[in-house]
Amino acid sequence: MTTLGQPLSIETTPIDGLLVVRLQLHGDARGWFKEHWQREKMVALGLPDFGPVQQNVSFNAPVGVTRGLHAEPWDKYVSVANGRAFGAWVDLREGDGFGTTFHLELAPDVAVFVPRGVANGFQTLEENVNYMYLVNDHWSPEARYALVNVADPTADVPWPIPLAEAVVSDKDLGHPMLDAVTPVRARET
Amino acid sequence: MTTLGQPLSIETTPIDGLLVVRLQLHGDARGWFKEHWQREKMVALGLPDFGPVQQNVSFNAPVGVTRGLHAEPWDKYVSVANGRAFGAWVDLREGDGFGTTFHLELAPDVAVFVPRGVANGFQTLEENVNYMYLVNDHWSPEARYALVNVADPTADVPWPIPLAEAVVSDKDLGHPMLDAVTPVRARET
Ligand SMILES: Cc1cn([C@H]2C[C@H](O)[C@@H](COP(=O)(O)OP(=O)(O)O[C@H]3O[C@H](CO)[C@@H](O)[C@H](O)[C@H]3O)O2)c(=O)[nH]c1=O
Numbered sequence: 475m476t477t478l479g480q481p482l483s484i485e486t487t488p489i490d491g492l493l494v495v496r497l498q499l500h501g502d503a504r505g506w507f508k509e510h511w512q513r514e515k516m517v518a519l520g521l522p523d524f525g526p527v528q529q530n531v532s533f534n535a536p537v538g539v540t541r542g543l544h545a546e547p548w549d550k551y552v553s554v555a556n557g558r559a560f561g562a563w564v565d566l567r568e569g570d571g572f573g574t575t576f577h578l579e580l581a582p583d584v585a586v587f588v589p590r591g592v593a594n595g596f597q598t599l600e601e602n603v604n605y606m607y608l609v610n611d612h613w614s615p616e617a618r619y620a621l622v623n624v625a626d627p628t629a630d631v632p633w634p635i636p637l638a639e640a641v642v643s644d645k646d647l648g649h650p651m652l653d654a655v656t657p658v659r660a661r662e663t
Numbered sequence: 664m665t666t667l668g669q670p671l672s673i674e675t676t677p678i679d680g681l682l683v684v685r686l687q688l689h690g691d692a693r694g695w696f697k698e699h700w701q702r703e704k705m706v707a708l709g710l711p712d713f714g715p716v717q718q719n720v721s722f723n724a725p726v727g728v729t730r731g732l733h734a735e736p737w738d739k740y741v742s743v744a745n746g747r748a749f750g751a752w753v754d755l756r757e758g759d760g761f762g763t764t765f766h767l768e769l770a771p772d773v774a775v776f777v778p779r780g781v782a783n784g785f786q787t788l789e790e791n792v793n794y795m796y797l798v799n800d801h802w803s804p805e806a807r808y809a810l811v812n813v814a815d816p817t818a819d820v821p822w823p824i825p826l827a828e829a830v831v832s833d834k835d836l837g838h839p840m841l842d843a844v845t846p847v848r849a850r851e852t
Pocket residue numbers: 530531532541542544546594595605613614643645646664689696697698
C-alpha cells in the first residue's frame with residue numbers, strides 16, 4: 475500500500491468561501507482508494523457542513539467540452555471522477571469581491587467547494603472525463619441561476635483550449651457578460 | 664438533447680432492502696448528464712432517506728479487480744462513475760434471508776442501495792473503472808465489518824473473470840467462508 479499525493483488539506487483562495495480540498499489517494503496493486511468527501515474530517519479542517527441532497531455526474535466525451543459559468547442558488551462540491559479538467563470560478567456576489575476569478579486543474583486528488591453565488595465552470599483536457607459534484611438543494615427546471623458567459627473579457631478566464639475549438643451548449647453561449655450581470659444578493663436568513 | 668435509457672425507477676431484489684436504481688441519462692453533443700443521487704425524487708420512489716456523510720471512490724486499473732465481500736455497519740449507495748463492473752451481494756443478516764445472493768452489471772445508468780448487513784463486492788470488466796459510493800457513517804480503521812470470501816462455494820457468485828485470474832487484495836483473500844460467518848444481528852434502536 476503506497477500513499478499517493480498529499481495528506482488531506484483545505485486551502486482558501488482569493489474568492490471568499492471558495493475552498494480547495496487536496497485529497498489523499500491510497501495506492502496498491504488494484505489502483506487507488508480515496509475518501510472523496512468525509513464530513514467529519516473535512517468539517518474539522520474548515521469545510522462547511524453543507525449537507526448534500528443530490529449528486530450529479532456529467533460525462534464529457536470530446537476534449538474541450540466547456541460548461542458554465544453557473545452560480546446556482548446552492549453550494550457545490552465539485553471534482554472529476556477520472557481524467558483532468560480545467561476549473562474556473564467567478565464571484566458573482568454583490569460586494570467588493572464581485573468579479574474575482576480563480577482557476578486550477580481538477581484531477582482525482584483535488585476537489586473544490588463552491589459557495590452559492592460563485593459561478594462554476596470547467597473545460598475538459600482529455601476525452602471521456604466524468605465530472606461529479608454534490609449539492610445541498612434539489613435542482614428543478616425552474617431554478618434561477620446567476621450566469622456569466624465563458625467568453626467574458628473582464629473575467630478573462632485562461633481556458634487552455636481556445637473557445638473557438640471548444641464544445642459549448644447553445645444555452646451556455648447565450649449567457650450575459652459580467653457588466654450585464656446583476657450581483658447575487660446575500661441570502662436573507 | 665436526447666434521453667438515453669430509461670426514466671428513473673427503483674426495483675426490489677431477492678435480498679430484503681437491496682434496491683436497484685435505474686438512472687436517466689440526458690445526452691447531447693457534450694456527452695450526458697445525470698442526477699446520480701437525488702434525495703427527494705428517490706425517497707418518493709422508495710429509497711431510504713439514508714443521509715450520507717461520506718463519499719468514496721476506488722480506481723481499479725486492471726480488468727478483473729475483485730473487491731469484497733464486505734458488510735459494513737452502515738448503508739451504501741454504490742455504482743461506477745465510468746466503465747462496467749459486475750456487482751455481487753450476499754445477505755449476512757440473521758434470519759431466513761441469510762446467504763441469499765444477488766448480482767447484476769453495474770454501469771453509469773444503474774446504482775444499488777445496499778442496506779447494512781448485506782455484503783458488497785464487485786469485479787471490474789474493463790480497465791480504469793472508477794467505482795464510487797455514498798455511506799451514512801464515517802469509516803475508521805477500527806470499524807468492524809462482517810466479511811465473506813469472494814470464493815465462497817455456497818454463495819457461488821458467478822464472477823465473469825475466474826478468480827484465479829482476478830486481482831484480489833491479501834486482506835480479501837483471508838475472509839471466512841459463509842459457514843464460518845456469524846450472522847449480523849438487527850440493530851438495537
Ligand atoms: C443541473 C441539472 C440538469 N438536469 C438536466 C437538464 C438537462 O436535460 C440536462 C443537462 O442540463 P444543462 O443545464 O445543459 O447542464 P450543464 O450545462 O451541464 O450544467 C450543469 O452541469 C454542470 C456540470 O456538468 C454544472 O457546472 C452546472 O452548474 C449545471 O447546471 O440535465 C437535471 O435533470 N438535473 C440537474 O440537476
